[in-house]
Amino acid sequence: MSDKALLRVENLDVTYKLTRGTYKAVENISFSVDPGEALGIVGESGSGKSTIGRAILGLAEPTAGRILFDGKDITRLNRKERQHLSSDVQVVFQDPRSSLNEAKKIRDILTEPLIANRQMSKKASLDRAEELLEHVGLGAQAMDKLPGSFSGGQRQRIAIARALMPSPRLIICDEPVSALDLSVQAQIMNLFRREQRETGVSYVFIAHDLAVVRVLCPRVLVMSAGRAVESGTTDEVYNSPKEDYTKRLLAAEPHPDPAIQRERRKAWNTLTQSGAIMAGA
Amino acid sequence: MTAIIAPDATATAVAVKPGRRKRASVFTVIAGVWLAVVVIACAFASLIAPYGPLDQDLTQVFAGPSSAHWLGTDSLGRDLLSRLMHGGQSTLAAVALAIGVYVILGSTLGLVSGYLSGTTDRIISGANAIVMATPHIIILFVVLSIYRGNVFLAMLVLGLLSCPVMAIMVRSAAMAARNELFVDAARVSGLSPFYIITRHILPRTMGLIVVQGAVFGATAIVVESALSFLGFGTQPPAPSWGNMVAEAAANISLNSWMLYPTGGVIALSALALGLIGDSVRNSVTGGWTEPKLTLRSRKLRTGSAGSTPAPTDGSLLSVTGLNVGYRVGGDIKPVVKDVTFHVGRGETIGLVGESGSGKSTVAFGVLGVVGDSAVVTAGSVVFDGQDLLGLAPRQLDAYRGKRIAYVAQEPMVALDPNFQIGKQLVEIITANTGLKGEPAKAKAVELLRLVEIRNPEEAVKRFPHQLSGGMAQRVSIAIALAGEPELLVADEPTTALDVTVQAGILGLLMKLRDQTGMSVIIITHDWGVVADVCDRVVVMYKGQIVEQNTAENIYRRPQHPYTQALLRSNPHGAKAGEDLPVLTGEFSVEGIAEAAEETSPDALAER
Numbered sequence: 023m024s025d026k027a028l029l030r031v032e033n034l035d036v037t038y039k040l041t042r043g044t045y046k047a048v049e050n051i052s053f054s055v056d057p058g059e060a061l062g063i064v065g066e067s068g069s070g071k072s073t074i075g076r077a078i079l080g081l082a083e084p085t086a087g088r089i090l091f092d093g094k095d096i097t098r099l100n101r102k103e104r105q106h107l108s109s110d111v112q113v114v115f116q117d118p119r120s121s122l123n124e125a126k127k128i129r130d131i132l133t134e135p136l137i138a139n140r141q142m143s144k145k146a147s148l149d150r151a152e153e154l155l156e157h158v159g160l161g162a163q164a165m166d167k168l169p170g171s172f173s174g175g176q177r178q179r180i181a182i183a184r185a186l187m188p189s190p191r192l193i194i195c196d197e198p199v200s201a202l203d204l205s206v207q208a209q210i211m212n213l214f215r216r217e218q219r220e221t222g223v224s225y226v227f228i229a230h231d232l233a234v235v236r237v238l239c240p241r242v243l244v245m246s247a248g249r250a251v252e253s254g255t256t257d258e259v260y261n262s263p264k265e266d267y268t269k270r271l272l273a274a275e276p277h278p279d280p281a282i283q284r285e286r287r288k289a290w291n292t293l294t295q296s297g298a299i300m301a302g303a
Numbered sequence: 304m305t306a307i308i309a310p311d312a313t314a315t316a317v318a319v320k321p322g323r324r325k326r327a328s329v330f331t332v333i334a335g336v337w338l339a340v341v342v343i344a345c346a347f348a349s350l351i352a353p354y355g356p357l358d359q360d361l362t363q364v365f366a367g368p369s370s371a372h373w374l375g376t377d378s379l380g381r382d383l384l385s386r387l388m389h390g391g392q393s394t395l396a397a398v399a400l401a402i403g404v405y406v407i408l409g410s411t412l413g414l415v416s417g418y419l420s421g422t423t424d425r426i427i428s429g430a431n432a433i434v435m436a437t438p439h440i441i442i443l444f445v446v447l448s449i450y451r452g453n454v455f456l457a458m459l460v461l462g463l464l465s466c467p468v469m470a471i472m473v474r475s476a477a478m479a480a481r482n483e484l485f486v487d488a489a490r491v492s493g494l495s496p497f498y499i500i501t502r503h504i505l506p507r508t509m510g511l512i513v514v515q516g517a518v519f520g521a522t523a524i525v526v527e528s529a530l531s532f533l534g535f536g537t538q539p540p541a542p543s544w545g546n547m548v549a550e551a552a553a554n555i556s557l558n559s560w561m562l563y564p565t566g567g568v569i570a571l572s573a574l575a576l577g578l579i580g581d582s583v584r585n586s587v588t589g590g591w592t593e594p595k596l597t598l599r600s601r602k603l604r605t606g607s608a609g610s611t612p613a614p615t616d617g618s619l620l621s622v623t624g625l626n627v628g629y630r631v632g633g634d635i636k637p638v639v640k641d642v643t644f645h646v647g648r649g650e651t652i653g654l655v656g657e658s659g660s661g662k663s664t665v666a667f668g669v670l671g672v673v674g675d676s677a678v679v680t681a682g683s684v685v686f687d688g689q690d691l692l693g694l695a696p697r698q699l700d701a702y703r704g705k706r707i708a709y710v711a712q713e714p715m716v717a718l719d720p721n722f723q724i725g726k727q728l729v730e731i732i733t734a735n736t737g738l739k740g741e742p743a744k745a746k747a748v749e750l751l752r753l754v755e756i757r758n759p760e761e762a763v764k765r766f767p768h769q770l771s772g773g774m775a776q777r778v779s780i781a782i783a784l785a786g787e788p789e790l791l792v793a794d795e796p797t798t799a800l801d802v803t804v805q806a807g808i809l810g811l812l813m814k815l816r817d818q819t820g821m822s823v824i825i826i827t828h829d830w831g832v833v834a835d836v837c838d839r840v841v842v843m844y845k846g847q848i849v850e851q852n853t854a855e856n857i858y859r860r861p862q863h864p865y866t867q868a869l870l871r872s873n874p875h876g877a878k879a880g881e882d883l884p885v886l887t888g889e890f891s892v893e894g895i896a897e898a899a900e901e902t903s904p905d906a907l908a909e910r
Contacts, residue, residue: 101495105494138492235884274801
């Protein structure tokens with residue numbers, strides 16, 4: 023933690039109201055991200071990792087704690103303030119199918135937010151969109167197509183281009199590669215890396231896969247059931263996890279070498295006794 | 304490393320529906336022309352109608368069609384065609400008014416309540432429910448008895464009374480759209496609710512609105528005519544379609560002809576409106592609706608293929624020279640080319656490849672569900688000595704779901720949300736084994752125990768939405784096991800699950816395989832999954848097998864450059880803080896046959 027932090031999350035709580043009772047999705051989470059830094063947040067489904075991202079983006083309302091961006095409190099913003107912040111904070115979601123409106127052309131998907139918010143003129147935003155489509159490897163001819171004519175990886179490139187449109191300083195990546203093929207995943211991860219090298223953008227990179235996080239993020243936060251269970255440099259956490267939860271998470275990840283995986287499978291089976299314990303959880 | 308990015312292989316989502324499209328468009332053209340003719344004829348009735356609406360010719364009473372009166376005349380010798388044209392003016396204007404009110408008010412209410420939800424939604428939905436509960440026809444009668452003959456008011460009221468139907472449908476579509484991530488992305492940009500509704504939600508619900516509007520328009524034509532028919536609408540002698548039908552009905556014994564043009568114009572216009580709605584919907588949404596896989600209704604294989612004798616090397620399943628293509632117009636675009644592999648009893652085969660590699664098409668071929676637009680052009684799929692591709696659908700039923708079972712990536716597709724999982728299991732058990740009642744229930748509990756669900760006696764009472772993803776996948780495996788299959792085809796069964804849950808499910812599959820001796824084909828793109836469960840691996844690229852070998856050999860000595868590249872792009876082996884190696888360019892699929900031959904004896908020996 024330092025004073026130059028671009029994003030600072032302090033004692034964040036998010037509680038969802040359900041039809042009956044409440045559900046604490048995130049409890050007492052604190053971290054910070056410096057300019058040009060990438061922080062990984064890892065955990066299983068239901069761990070609250072996505073909720074943190076949504077709270078930063080204003081899509082989930084924090085019940086306690088503060089979120090500071092560039093020293094300014096952004097915990098609860100009205101729509102106008104959120105509009106203003108959108109040129110600095112952007113998002114890439116997991117599901118490239120759902121994150122692009124299939125009824126709209128790529129040109130509109132990329133330019134409309136900026137034009138509607140009067141952040142850029144129509145001409146300038148169209149130029150920028152073309153430039154970014156080239157940049158993410160699709161080419162300007164993608165402008166007039168519908169999302170339906172692209173594969174998952176290509177759609178994710180479009181989603182990244184949309185996030186890059188206003189030249190943001192922070193991008194929240196919510197499982198951006200977990201729906202993609204291996205080779206495409208590698209390309210997209212490299213695209214994220216290149217973007218960071220070239221523009222110094224910061225990332226909060228949410229994923230369930232530590233191996234993926236390791237490629238991009240020097241630091242990582244491991245979450246379980248709404249709480250942070252472990253944090254540190256990614257190498258430390260990956261190579262010598264301290265907490266049982268992290269150990270389990272790492273032990274469950276299958277290794278591509280069949281010989282090594284056989285040993286890991288034996289260890290996993292002993293760790294979980296019969297493998298049945300999680301079934302009813 | 305800066306240069307990445309050979310563009311991703313475009314997924315082979317081949318949208319093929321030219322046949323149906325064409326036929327639909329012929330109807331659309333006819334319907335469109337008809338409506339255009341009717342509207343123009345009515346609008347310019349005063350200019351082009353051969354007679355005035357009230358011109359009488361008492362010498363020509365109840366005349367049939369003639370050169371002077373194309374559609375004949377009525378009881379006062381008035382020209383039917385002219386009266387239809389003049390009468391259509393008020394009918395069509397009134398119908399347009401009703402459609403306008405219905406579409407604009409209904410969709411606005413639906414969009415607002417669906418997108419905003421909360422209190423707004425509760426108020427609008429409550430009001431909708433009240434209006435829907437009122438008897439519309441009685442209210443219309445009351446309105447018309449006060450304002451006698453005011454068709455426009457009546458149609459306005461009809462639009463108001465009916466719009467809750469539109470509102471409710473649009474609401475649910477809007478609610479679905481509102482949960483999509485692109486709406487979140489728009490909210491992150493601080494766009495206003497009005498902007499999001501009009502620019503994002505509305506386009507997604509447009510198809511529904513158009514179809515609903517058209518269907519309602521057809522209803523409105525009929526209702527307007529019915530009201531006039533009953534004497535509530537336009538009052539004679541002024542013509543309207545409805546009161547002309549009434550007159551025709553009254554004189555049906557004197558002249559039955561009169562009913563045909565009057566009733567016909569109403570029926571045809573209503574029909575045309577419905578047809579137009581359908582194709583406007585298609586053109587509004589056509590860009591993003593894709594054909595889905597459907598159960599085929601005829602034999603899978605075309606052409607002269609199929610003479611290949613069944614290889615009998617003890618394999619449970621032998622796929623030989625399989626070629627599958629998608630129909631595109633008159634051509635067949637090949638998506639699976641000359642695929643040959645074998646699955647021994649008790650063996651687990653990994654079918655590895657990326658989207659568009661054809662691995663799922665191969666699996667669907669094995670299951671006999673390649674879809675409407677796909678066709679097997681050559682090859683055979685021999686299961687236990689029987690070529691499945693030569694079987695009729697009825698005969699295939701003896702295999703599918705029984706001896707060959709399927710587990711999908713998304714467990715919820717296998718489960719009906721309306722029924723307790725016990726019921727669903729019993730249904731499958733009865734279909735597969737003939738067991739009924741208590742024995743079937745006992746079997747259901749036994750199956751759930753087999754897939755390691757705790758308290759199976761309790762679990763049978765649960766509904767699918769009460770299950771976690773991992774538990775739902777276990778239940779769908781239990782369903783697959785109900786027919787005691789010899790071959791289980793699992794399509795990315797753990798891709799949607801957490802790694803810890805995945806480890807459990809894969810462990811379960813291995814245990815079941817060892818207990819029952821069944822064979823497993825597992826489709827995956829995850830080398831970890833391959834290493835965990837597979838004996839042998841079939842690597843597919845662009846519809847062809849580039850390499851097959853034991854899991855061990857594939858990992859240690861991958862022969863094909865594509866396999867090598869795919870293995871390298873796995874983040875597991877990556878160094879922290881370095882770019883991942885990526886696959887660039889195209890891989891040659893040549894020379895693979897050799898590699899496959901080189902390795903297959905090896906593989907056979909291993910078995």
